[in-house]
Every structure is written in C-alpha cells, then in structure tokens.
Amino acid sequence: MSQLSPFDLARDAGRHTHHFHGGLKLRHNKRISCQTPVERPPLPDILVVPLLQQAGDIARPLVEAGDLVLKGQQIGHCQNCVAVHAPTSGTVEAVEDRLMTHASGMTGLCVIIRPDGKDQWTRLEPLDHIADISPARLARQLQECGLAGLGGAVFPTHAKTLDGHQRQVHTLILNGAECEPYISCDEMLMREQPGKIILGARILRRALGAERVVIAIEDQMGAVHQALAYAADCAECTQITVVKVTTIYPEGGERQLIKVLTGLEVPLGGRPSDLGLVCQNVATAAAVAEAVSEGKPLIERYITVTGNGISRPRNLLALIGTPFYHLVDACGGYTGNVARLVVGGPMMGYPVSSDATPVVKAVNCILALTDKDIAAPQAEMPCIRCGECSRACPATLLPQQLHLQVNNGLWDEAEEYGLLACIECGCCDFVCPSHIPLVSWFRHGKDMLRQRADEAQATTLARQRFEAREVRLLRKKQARAEKMAKRKQMLQQKTATAQQTGKSAKGPEDA
Amino acid sequence: MRSFQTSNAPHMPQQISVAKVMLQVLLALVPGILAYTWYFGPGILVQILLATVFALLIEALFLRMRGRPLKPFIDDYSAVVTAVLFALCVPPLAPWWISLVGMLFAIGFAKHLYGGLGQNVFNPAMVGYVVVLISFPQAMTAWLPPVTLAEHSIGILDSLQVIFTGQVPIAGSWDAITQATPLDTLKTGIDSGRMISEIRQSPLFGDFGGLGWEWIANWFALGGIFLLYKRVISWQVPAAIIGSVILLSLPLWLADPDSSPFPLQHVFSGALVLAAFFIATDPVSGCVSPRGRLVFGAGVAVITLVIRRWGGYPDGVAFAVLLMNMAAPLIDRYTRPRIYGEKPDGRDKKNE
Numbered sequence: 061m062s063q064l065s066p067f068d069l070a071r072d073a074g075r076h077t078h079h080f081h082g083g084l085k086l087r088h089n090k091r092i093s094c095q096t097p098v099e100r101p102p103l104p105d106i107l108v109v110p111l112l113q114q115a116g117d118i119a120r121p122l123v124e125a126g127d128l129v130l131k132g133q134q135i136g137h138c139q140n141c142v143a144v145h146a147p148t149s150g151t152v153e154a155v156e157d158r159l160m161t162h163a164s165g166m167t168g169l170c171v172i173i174r175p176d177g178k179d180q181w182t183r184l185e186p187l188d189h190i191a192d193i194s195p196a197r198l199a200r201q202l203q204e205c206g207l208a209g210l211g212g213a214v215f216p217t218h219a220k221t222l223d224g225h226q227r228q229v230h231t232l233i234l235n236g237a238e239c240e241p242y243i244s245c246d247e248m249l250m251r252e253q254p255g256k257i258i259l260g261a262r263i264l265r266r267a268l269g270a271e272r273v274v275i276a277i278e279d280q281m282g283a284v285h286q287a288l289a290y291a292a293d294c295a296e297c298t299q300i301t302v303v304k305v306t307t308i309y310p311e312g313g314e315r316q317l318i319k320v321l322t323g324l325e326v327p328l329g330g331r332p333s334d335l336g337l338v339c340q341n342v343a344t345a346a347a348v349a350e351a352v353s354e355g356k357p358l359i360e361r362y363i364t365v366t367g368n369g370i371s372r373p374r375n376l377l378a379l380i381g382t383p384f385y386h387l388v389d390a391c392g393g394y395t396g397n398v399a400r401l402v403v404g405g406p407m408m409g410y411p412v413s414s415d416a417t418p419v420v421k422a423v424n425c426i427l428a429l430t431d432k433d434i435a436a437p438q439a440e441m442p443c444i445r446c447g448e449c450s451r452a453c454p455a456t457l458l459p460q461q462l463h464l465q466v467n468n469g470l471w472d473e474a475e476e477y478g479l480l481a482c483i484e485c486g487c488c489d490f491v492c493p494s495h496i497p498l499v500s501w502f503r504h505g506k507d508m509l510r511q512r513a514d515e516a517q518a519t520t521l522a523r524q525r526f527e528a529r530e531v532r533l534l535r536k537k538q539a540r541a542e543k544m545a546k547r548k549q550m551l552q553q554k555t556a557t558a559q560q561t562g563k564s565a566k567g568p569e570d571a
Numbered sequence: 572m573r574s575f576q577t578s579n580a581p582h583m584p585q586q587i588s589v590a591k592v593m594l595q596v597l598l599a600l601v602p603g604i605l606a607y608t609w610y611f612g613p614g615i616l617v618q619i620l621l622a623t624v625f626a627l628l629i630e631a632l633f634l635r636m637r638g639r640p641l642k643p644f645i646d647d648y649s650a651v652v653t654a655v656l657f658a659l660c661v662p663p664l665a666p667w668w669i670s671l672v673g674m675l676f677a678i679g680f681a682k683h684l685y686g687g688l689g690q691n692v693f694n695p696a697m698v699g700y701v702v703v704l705i706s707f708p709q710a711m712t713a714w715l716p717p718v719t720l721a722e723h724s725i726g727i728l729d730s731l732q733v734i735f736t737g738q739v740p741i742a743g744s745w746d747a748i749t750q751a752t753p754l755d756t757l758k759t760g761i762d763s764g765r766m767i768s769e770i771r772q773s774p775l776f777g778d779f780g781g782l783g784w785e786w787i788a789n790w791f792a793l794g795g796i797f798l799l800y801k802r803v804i805s806w807q808v809p810a811a812i813i814g815s816v817i818l819l820s821l822p823l824w825l826a827d828p829d830s831s832p833f834p835l836q837h838v839f840s841g842a843l844v845l846a847a848f849f850i851a852t853d854p855v856s857g858c859v860s861p862r863g864r865l866v867f868g869a870g871v872a873v874i875t876l877v878i879r880r881w882g883g884y885p886d887g888v889a890f891a892v893l894l895m896n897m898a899a900p901l902i903d904r905y906t907r908p909r910i911y912g913e914k915p916d917g918r919d920k921k922n923e
Contacts, residue, residue, distance in 0.1 A: 081911070086583075165577075241583070315911060328912040385572055394573075401575045402582050411577040427582070435584030439643050442689035444589060445854040447805060455911040458859055461903070478910035486581050493587045494689075497579045 078323040080316045082452045083308045084487050086407075088280065090244045093366040093373040098248050100377045101390035107147055107173040107381035108418040110160050111136045114214035119144045121171060127152040130182035132357050134204070135171050142216045143206045145357040146182075147379035150175040161403060161420045163410035170418070173381065184355035190263055195225040198267045198352070205351035206358040206421075211235060211312075211341035212404065214422045217348065223331075224268045224338040232265050233321060233332075234275040236284070236342040237305055239312035240405025243425040245362035246342050248375040250277065250284045253346050254291035260345030262296060263352050268338055272299045275342065276317055279304040309407060310485040314339045316454050328481055343424075358421060365391045369398035369428030384415040384426055400434055402427040407486040441494035449488035449498060455481045459488040459498050466505035471512055479505050589688075593648035595803050599794030600655055600849065606790040607659070610717050610783030614663030614730040619655055621667055621734070625674040626654035633683035649688055653677050656696035656850060660842060660889065661703065664713040664725070664733045664749065672706070673699035693896045694856045697889045704889070716750035717783035720774055723748055753781030754841050754885035757832065766829040780839030788844035795848025804852040807861055811868025812847040813838055819876055831880075841886035843875065850888070856896040863899070863906035870895045870902075 112118040119136030123129060129146040136144030150173045158170040187193055187201055199218035207217035224232075234257065238246040250257060261273045275292075277284050285302055292300045305311055305320050315326050317339065324335050332339050343362060350356040359380050366373035371392030378387055384401070388394060402409040403417070404425055449459035457478050465474040479502060488498045607615045630650040634641050657673050677699030685691045704711050713733075718724060725733070725748060732738055739748060751759070753775045760770035770776075777785045798804045816837050823831040838844065851857065851871050858867040871891045878887025909915065 319911070325912045327914070328910060330912065383572075398573075399576065400578065400582060401573075406582040407580060409580060409582060411575065411582070413577055414572065414574045416572045429582055433584070434578075434582055437578065438585070438588060441589045441643060441647065442687065444592070444649075444689045445857075445859055446592060446803075447854055447859055448587070448802070450859065450908070451802075451805070456908050457910060458907065460859055477907065478913070481910050481912065489579070490581045490583065490585060491587065492585070493589045493592050495585060495588070500579055 076323075077303065077305055077320050080311065080319040080454050081456045082450075082454045082487060083310060083316070084452055084490060085307075086241050086309050088307065089241045089366075090238075090247065090280075093242070093244045093364050093375055094248060096372075096374050098252055098362060098375045098377055099390070101382070101387060103148060103175045103177060103179065104379070104382045104386040105175070106153075106383065107150075107175060107379060108158055108383065108416075109135065109144060109147065109171045109173065109381035110158070110418065110420055111144055111169045111171065112160065113144065113380075113420045113422065114141060114208050114216065116216075117141045118169060121155050121169065123152045123155065123171060125152055125154050129173060130180055132184060132359060133182040134357075142203050142208050142218070143357070144171070145206055145359050145380075146171075146173060147359040147381050148173070148175045149178050149180040159414065159417060161412070161417050161423060165413055186355035187352045190259075190352060191266070193263070193267065193352070195222060195267045195269075198263065201355075202348065202351055205347075205356070207344065207347055207351055208358070208421050209341055210343035210347060210361060210421060210424070212408075212422055212424060214420075217340070217344055220338060220340070221264065221267050224270070224333050227333040228336070229268050229270050229333050229338045230336045231272045231274060231338075232261065232268055232270045233317065233337055233339045234261055234273060234342050234345050235312060235314065235317055235339055236275055236277040236281075237307075237312040237317055238278065239307065239309045240407055240409070240425075241309075242366050242427055243364050243405050244366070245364045245375050245424050247281050247284055248364075249343055249346060249362045250281070251287050254287040256346040256349040257288065257342050258291045258294075258297060258300065259353065260347070260349035261300060263348055264338075264340060264345060270338070273301070274321060275300065275302045276305050276321060277302060278307040278311075280307045310454055310483070310487065313454065313483050313485060315483065328478070361419075361421065361423075363387065363419060363423060364425040365428075366425065367398075367402075367428040368430045368433055369394050369396060369401075371395050378419050380419055380421060382419045384412070384417050384419070387419070387426060388415060388428070394428060396430045398428045399431045400429045402429060407490065408484065438495045440496055443494055443496060446493060448491040448493065452487040452491045454485060454487065455483055457482060459502075462505070463496060463498055463501055466501045466508075471505075471509060474505055475509055480509060482506065589647045589649070592803055593652050595798065595801055596652050596849065597648065597655065599797045599803075600659075600791070602794055603787055603791035603845070604655075604659070606787045610719075610787060611663055611715050612718055612721075612725045612730065613727040614715065614725060614734070615658065617727070617730050617734055618658040618661060618663060618665065618670065621670040622654035622658040622674055623651055625671050626650040626657075626678050629674050629678045630683075633679050634687075637683060637687065639687065644688060647688065650678055650682075653682070653695045653699075656845075657699050659845060660696070660700045662711060662713040662749075663715055664730065665703075666710055666713075666737055667734050669703050669707065669710055673703045675699075676702040689855055691855055694850060694853050694892050697850060697892050697896075701889050701893060704884075712751075713749050714752050714755075715748065716775065720750075720782070721748070750775070752841075752885065753784060754879070757840075758879075758885045761830050767832060768829070777839075779835045780841075784841075785839040788839050791845045791848060795844070798848065798852075804848065805861065805864060807864035808852045808857065808868040808871075809847040811865045812843070812851060812872045815869040815872030816843065816876060819872065823880075837876065837879070841879075842888045846871070846875075846888040846892060851892050851895070856892075856899065858899045858902050858906070860903055860906045860908050862908070863902045866902045866906060867895050867899060870898060 117138055117140045119138040122137055123135045131149045133146045134143050135146050153172045153174050155171050157167040160168040199222045202218040208214040236246050236250055265273050288302045310316055311320055326332050327334055347358050360377055362375055363378045364375050365387050376387055400411050402411050403423055443460055445460050462477055462479050482502045484499050486499050634644055677695040681693050681695040681698035682691045757770055779785045817834040820834045820837045824833045858864045874891035874894055875887045
C-alpha cells in the first residue's frame, strides 16, 4: 500500500469505506417526512427572490418595479457569481431591501414578484449533443442557469467544474449522504429522480474529464440504492458506482465523506481537487441535467418541511422566493407550540425570526420545533476540560483548548491549534456537559483570524508601497543629482572653453 | 406570518451536564466505599460525611466571597466529588478538623483561588490531602486493621467518639486500635533489612496487596470500568498508570525479588487503583490530548514507584499526581493531535 500515491488511493474510492475521527450517532428522524411523494405546492401570492444567494458578489438586478417577467427569465446578472431567475411569470412589484435568508438576519436587495398565475415560461435554450459539450460552454450554461451547490454551501457550480477540469480530476463524488437529522430532500430526490442525477453525473464527468463517478448514500436509505443502481444501468453509465456509507454525523461533510470513501484527507487549507476529486451534491447533479438537457434555470428545489411543529411533514418542490409560511400552509400548517423555526437541520441549521423568510438555493429544510424538541436552555458552566468535544470532533481538533484560546484572544495559538480547520458541524456543542456555545466562539475566532490576515496583508501592501515610493524617490533624486552633475560639468566645460578662447582672443570684458 | 425566538444551535436537547458527569463519578465510587466499610468499619462513612459538609460550606463561602451565584455551582456536585476522594485518602479515624483543614485547602485554595470550577491547576482533593499529610503526620496515621484482624471492633459510635473527641473508647492506647498500613509495614520492613517474603508473612497482607485493600481496589476498578463504559473518563490514563507500574516494577522484581515487591503487589497497594481511575483522570488538572493522557499516566506511575522505593513516604500517588499536574500544560503542548488534513510532521502551515 505504501507505494501507492494519493491519486491511486483516491482512484480506489468507494471500494472500501474508511472511518473519520469523532462524529455522532444521532436519531435521524427522517422517516416522518418521507411517507408521501414530493408535491408541488400551489403558486404563492408573492415571491421574494434575493439577489444574493451565495457567499460572494450580489447579482445586479435586470428588472425594475412594474416590469412583466416570464418564468425562467433572468432577473439578476452576475459576472463572478451565478445568475438569478424569475421563478414564475408575473409582475415585478419592487426591487428593494428585504429580510434575507441568513443566520445574521440581515437585509439585502430582493426582487419581489407578484405571480400572474399563468406560470408562463420564457424561451429556454438547452444544449444539444451532451457528448460534445466543451467544459467552457458547459460552464457558461451553468452560470447562465444560476447553478450553485445545493448541499448548502451554494458554491457556483461552473467555477468548481472549470477548476476541476484544469486540475485534471479523475473522480467525481456525488454526495447523497444527508447526515443531518430530519432532512430527507436528497433522499426523496434520489428516489424520485435517479435518472436526472445519473445524467447530471455523466455531463459533469465529461466536463471535468474525470473517469469515475462515486455516488455516496447512507446505509439507512432503503430504496435509494436500487433506484440509483437501476438508473445507472445503461451503456454510457460505466464507472458509476453507488456506495453505501455508515450513517454517522457529519459524514455528509465534504472532507469527512472523502475520508470515508478514499481514506485520504484533503490537505489543510486545500481543496478536494488536490487529491484529484470533485464533490457535488446529488441535487446539484440533477439541476445540471435540467440546465443542459432542458435549458431550465435553477428556480425550484426539493425542500423538507418537517418537525413536530408541522401537521403533515413532507418534501415539497418549492419555487425559489416562496415565503416559508406558504410552504408550512401547504403542509397543513403548524401544530402545537412552535418554539423555533430552523433553516437546515438541528445541528448546523440557523433559526429565523420570521416565517416570511424566502426560500433560497441554499435552503434544504425548514424545521419547526416545539418546546419538547428543544430542552429549556441550560445555564452555561465553565469548561471542565472533560474532552468529550475532542472525542467528537471530526476535524481532530481540541475544542476545549481552542475555546480557551479564542476566549483569551490567543490568536497565534488558536491558528496553530487549527481553528481554521473547524467545519462548524456542532458535534462539540452537542456533547458539551457545560453547554458552552463552542461553535459560536469558533465562528467569532475564525472571523478574527481572517480579519487579522487581511490586516497583515494590508500592512504588507502598505510597506511594499512605501518601500517602492522610497526607491522611486531615491531614483529620482539620483537622476536629478546626475543631471545636475552633468549640467555642472557642461557649464564648467563651457566656461573653461570660454576662458580659453577669451585668453587667446582677449575678450572685450577683460580689456 | 409568525415570528419566532432565535437561539444557538444545536436545536436538539442535550443529554449531558456537569452535574450528571459528577453524579456518575460518585455512583462509580459506591462499590469501593461499601467494600471499604465492610473491611474497615464505618469510620470512612463519617469521614465522607464530614468532608462533604465542610466542602459544601467552604464552596458556598468562597462563591459568596467571589460574588458568584451559589446555585449552579453547589448543584454541580464537583465539591462533593472532591470531598469523597479526599475522605477516601485520610485514615478512617482521623480527627474532624483534618477534614476542615483539608477541604479549606482543597476547595478554598486549590479550586477557588485559581478561579473556581475548571480553572484549577492542581487536583483539589490531592492538594487538601498533601497539606494535611505533611502538616499533621501524627493524625494521619490513625489507620485501622481490617475488621477480621482487629482486637477491638470500632463501631459507628466509637468512630464518632474518636473522630470528634480524640478519646480512645477502649481502655488502652491508640496502639491498641490502630495499625500501620501494609505499605508502611513494607517500607519499614525493607528499610530494616528484611526480605519481602518475610514481611509478607504478616497477616496484614493478602494475595497481592494489603488484606482488604486489594478487594477495595477491585471494587474501585469496577467503578472505573463503569466510568469508562459511560465515557466519563478515557482509557488512556488508567491504562498508562497500571500498565507502566507493571512494566517498570517487573524488571526490578526480577532482578531483586527480596527487596522489590512484585508488580501486582504494587498495583493493588495503597491508592493506586483509586488514583488510576478517579484521581489522575480528573480532566481539569490533567492533559487534554489522548497521547498527552498516556504520558501523564506514565509519569504518575514513574513518580509513584520512585517515591515508594526511595522516597520518605510509603505511598506517593498524591505527590505523583500533583507533580504531573504541573507538567500537564507542557505535555499538552507537545502532544497535540494531528488535525484533519495536516501533514504528519505538522509543519505544512509554516511553509505556506
């Protein structure tokens, strides 16, 4: 084994599974939302489409109040990120700041659309000849169709694809290991749309120039394996493997999944493509298939609406921009005393203050929790360094030490102890007997480290600018001195010759 | 449209709390305490009660002086754990003020002067124990023989009388009721040039360690295994302590069985098993990394053996734990686990 390079090992992906450090076995609570087929809720009265749906740049609005838009029409353009589209046909009521779907509860520019009920499509431009699309053409199509990672990180799909192509990856991993409790939208998608996922996988594999596709699913997803295996049974589907991985949180995390499938670790500060791998969510693959074969932009996604606070938990195919309350109504409304409304799962999700928050590309689950689901907040106690957090940490960190360091502003130590490698999975929070909000501390610490790095960079730049200026001034001074010296010399020469001629000719002044 | 309260993740009830951890530790000590009572009479129960009362009073006093809320810290049972561990180290007939002084130094000085729960550098119970051991050597020799060997049985009332008044209930002297511990007997025996096989002829010795003591150690080990199963403690510290004691005493015993006890005698003597599972595993004053915990445990074992053989005290576990407490931060510095994605030498970040 020792002779094998990391690439060979990575090529072996999926033959055996490996383990990652830590993690938690959680009750997954997924069955409650998997009992009925996925439905499309009725058109909402209003759609609020944020122009910023991923980290990075905000899209520039292409419409203004009063404009008529068609379903799938581009309403936001972005040079460095992905486009935003109208989820249905209707009238633009306003382009204004609204509450965004974000942990911070900040506002941002949104396009507010009043649907006309006709749901009339704009003209779509599918790509033909799936077998011959160049990576650049595919990337343009994906960017135009607004494709971003649907696993939650919403990284622009075209950028990842181009990067993977340039770095000659050999394996595409499709992540169907939905490890957060309650969430079942990827499972339902894999059950209901396996063909689209396989088609998307083939398109992405071709664009990446990869040889193999490994689709990772959890061992508790009963029907999914068969559905995918059946869909992958075609002439063009060679080298597509479906692998069951043991259900343990957070193995759906990209780095943990790579460790499980290949036994390799993505280098600190590196990317999966360093190992010849690209990871995409299964839902992203399905959206790629739609974007290419139908030209359909990303305007809807599977969303789990679940929790004990929902009458009929289920998965919905929801339009981007739909307010949460509309989806909750489509599931029979709230039951009982809903104490918290969470976007995402109970481990990494964030609570929202209002159910008027709109669906964005990153939303995979709306979780309504009752008083019983969330125990009364317990008082925070001092850390007793029991080490449960480091046992649970999938990044093999020592959260108890990091907490101390962040708390005391020991930034160098925190960096040395790997604060930036924290994936914010929340395992340490969950097992902490002192109920310390560790991940919140770590987010703060990571912000501080980044800020510090930015400042350090700014200082370096300022120093370089200063030094360059000094050099420039010195050069100018030297040049001037040289020039002066030259002129002086010339003048001296001139006077010398003048004197000589004067002596010989006896100038009039001397006389 | 509805609005909701927001709060930090995780949005699931957490199962564990500091109080639960401490209660599990106390529960795990019960079999050992019962065995202790069985072999040495009810004096130990009085000591536990005394120490607990003083511990809670001093905890409350210092919390008040520090301006901290009483309830969450009194409710967390950490002071009770300290008290019980301290009481298990002192002689069953030690006078009542031994507990008071011990708890004052354990809870007041070692814990609260360093910043309270979670902040102490040294194991509080061991600080309290070492203070009384060094300051009051006479009072700390009031050990009893096992009930089966005792000429006079010391019941609960007798124990109370001795502990609170210092009056020996039976006509006679201290010497009539107290007895040197097996480790003490061993040390004085070796120092006076007798062979271990001779010394072990004394009825104080059992199969491995002292009569009675070895069975108490077994019950403590059982409690320790319960804590391991409950994941309250990690396996590294007990494994390193017991493993190192056996490994290090084996060559000494093989070389000179007349003056070196055999490995299992070391393990089952004194407070070693109690320390391995309950004292050196104190997370606050110990190491945090798994490898660090191995080093910590091995260090405790080495120092204990050195003191037992060459030191002035028959047992050295308390000193060993305190000395290793001092070394813990340094050990942690050099035993940080490899972070996911970090190269084995841990230098990749510096090169960037």
